Amino acid sequence: MIKSEPDRKRSKDLGIDLKTIKLFEKIAKAVAPPPIMTVSQWADAERRLSAESSAEAGRWNTDRAPYQREILDAVNNPECEEVVIMSSAQVGKTELILNTIGYYIDYDPAPILVVNPTIEMAQTFSKDRLAPMIRDTPALRGKVRDAKSKNSGNTILHKQFPGGHITMAGANSPASLASRPIRIALMDEIDRYPASAGTEGNPIKLAEKRTTTFWNRKKIKVSTPTIKGQSQIEAEFLTGSQEEWCVPCPCCGKYQPYEWGRIHFSDVTMECKFCGEHISEVDWKQQKGKYIAKFPDRKRKRSFHLNELASPWKHWEEIIREFREAQKELKENGDINKMKTWINTTLGETWEERGKSADDDSIIGRRERYEADIPDGAVVLTAGVDVQDDRFEIEITGWGRGYESWGIKYDKIFGDLEKEETWDLLENYLDKEFYFASGSSLLIACTCIDTGGHFTTQCYKWLKKMERKSKRIYGVKGMGGPGIPLIHKLSTNNQLKVKVFILGVDSGKEILMTRLNTVDEGPGYCHFPINADRGYNETYIKGLNSEQRVVHIKDGRPVIKWVKKAGGIRNEPLDLRNYSTAAVEILRPDWEVLESKVKAGINYMKRQPAKKTGKRKTGALNRGVQL
Incomplete structure (x- = not known):
C-alpha cells in the first residue's frame, strides 16, 4: 500500500491512479499462494472446540494428544494418497476428520465428500459435529453460511464455500454417493458400512471412484474394527504401512508400543518389553513418542493403529476396571458381547471367535511360594531357550511323575549374539546346579534351543561345540499344522550337520493347554x-496363555489354527514351555528310577557322559535320546 509522499509522487509520475494500485494489491494478495501449512498447524492456529461436542472446549492443541500430529500431516504429504486409521474409541478420531475438513474449507479449498454408515448418521454428523465447528471456528464461520440462512444455497447434507463444497453421504444410499467428482474423500466408521450401497456395489469403492479425476486426491478411512476376517478397516490397515505409536522406555530408552499384554493390574503399570521395569502411566505418557512402521516403503498408503492406552482422556485404571467387568460377564453368564466390545473399542483390534484356553487370572491366582530352587516332586530338569535379537530367553522346568511340572526359573541373558562370549554365558547358565530344600541338587538334564531367527549360523556353531562336549543340548525348529507330533523327527540337514529336532508346535500347544486347564495337583498339573x-x-x-485354538471354515471344512490373542501379548513364554516340554519328551524319563535317585540324594547328572556309539542308550534317564 502506498503511504509515503514520495510513493504518491512516483505513482503520479507513472500516470497510475492510487485506487488502481490498491486494486492490484488486493488482486496480488488474492492470487498469491498461501504460506505452506499442514493440517495440524492449521488446527493449532484456527480450530476451536465446541462445548457441546468436547469436554475441553476452546482452542485446539495437537500436543494434547501428540499421536494425532503425524496422522493429520500425512494428509499433506504429496507421496501419500490414502490415510487409514484403525483405532479404539477415546483417541479423537472424529476430530481428525473435522480438522481435515476445516483445513480444506479454509486453506486449500476443494470438493469434499464425507461418508457415514447411513444417511441418518450423515445428518447427525452434520448437525452435531460439523455445524458447531463451523460456528465456533472464526476462520470457517464466514466461509460456510448456515443452512437456515436465507439464500445460503446450503443444506444439512450439502454446503458450499469459496472454491469448493462438502457433501455428507450415507454408505447405504447409492444416490448420495453418485454424481459429483470430489478430491477429498473422508470415510468414517467403514466397518459399519453395508456390503453394498443398494445394488451399486461396495460403498468404499464407489466413494473412491469419485476421486479418479484428481491427481492430488486424498482418501481418508477411519474406523473401530469389528470381526476378524470381515473387518474392512483391518483389511485396509494390513495393506498399508502398519504404523504403531511407540514411546521410549523412561529407563532404557527403547521405543515400544502400548500393549495390553504388558499391563500389570496390581500396580497399574506397563512393563518395558526390553528392560522389564514396571513404569507408571504418567511416566510412559510423558515420553515423546513416534510412529514406527512395519512397512515404511508403503508411502502411498499410510495406515495407523491406536488403542486407548495411549489416550490422554482415558486412564489405565478405568480400562482395567472395564476389562474385569467384561471378563466377569463372560465367566458368569457366558456372554461374549461385552468382551467383544472391549476388544474392539479399547484395544482397537478385531474380535475373533476362539476356542477354549486357560484363564490368566486362575493361573496367576494359584501361584505358590517355593522354599527352595526345586520343590519336592520334581525329579528332572529341562530347559527351553529362545534366541532373540539382543538376548536369550530361558525357562527351566522341573518334571515329576505323570508330567506334573514346576516352573523353576524364567530368565533373560542380554548381549551381542554375534560374539562368542555371549554364547559362553548361555553355556555357563545351563551348567548351573539347582537345589532342593534338603541340600541335594540337580543339573539340567536336557535343553532345546530354537535355531530360527537371525542367528542360525551362530546357533549351529554353538550346538556343534556342545555336541563335542557331549552335552544334551539340541536345536529345534517348529513346524505348524495339525496331526504333527511334538517330537516329529530328528534332522541333521544343515550346514554343520548338528542334531535338530523338528517339533509339531501345534501339538505342543494342545498338550500345554490341556495341562494348564488341569485343576488338581498330580499328573499334568502345572505349578508356578x-x-x-x-x-x-x-x-x-499372559505370554504362556497368549494363543488360542480357533476353528476356521476353509473350502467348507473346519480347519484348526492357533492364533495370538488380542493385545500385543508376546508369546515367548509359550514357545519356551514348548521347547522345555520337547526336552523332557526327548529324554522319556523312567520316573520310578529317578524318584529313587532323588530320594537318595544322588545327582545323577554328575556322572561321566557315555561314549558315542550311534545307538540308543537304555539308561533310566537316556531312553529315547539318540547320542
Missing part, C-alpha cells in the same frame, strides 16, 4: 512360583 525372583509374573502368565 510366586517368588519375585523367579520371573513368573503377570506378563509371563
